[in-house]
Amino acid sequence: MSDVTQISAFISTTTRDRLERFAVARGLKKGAVIEAALQHHLQALDELPVDLVVPARIVLTPESFERLVDSVAHPPPPTDAMKALMSGQAVGAMDD
Numbered sequence: 841m842s843d844v845t846q847i848s849a850f851i852s853t854t855t856r857d858r859l860e861r862f863a864v865a866r867g868l869k870k871g872a873v874i875e876a877a878l879q880h881h882l883q884a885l886d887e888l889p890v891d892l893v894v895p896a897r898i899v900l901t902p903e904s905f906e907r908l909v910d911s912v913a914h915p916p917p918p919t920d921a922m923k924a925l926m927s928g929q930a931v932g933a934m935d936d
Contacts, residue, residue, distance in 0.1 A: 863870045
């Protein structure tokens with residue numbers, strides 16, 4: 841037998857259902873899907889700069905949630921760089 845160990849983790853019912861549907865649809869064992877997903881995730885964390893990794897879940901305080909709602913309801917005007925980006929102008933032209 842290969843070098844394996846068993847772990848236990850609590851996951852949401854929704855995630856479990858998605859895992860089961862995915863495994864069945866592709867004829868895979870759930871353990872193999874979890875192993876591949878975890879390896880993929882850990883490799884990405886090793887290779888990507890920390891500031892580029894966006895968490896799957898963001899927890900806001902009531903105050904930060906209110907600031908977020910306000911910023912969506914009253915967005916600041918676009919910057920010159922944002923206007924250039926959205927108009928399709930070359931990014932390098934902004935660095936001059």
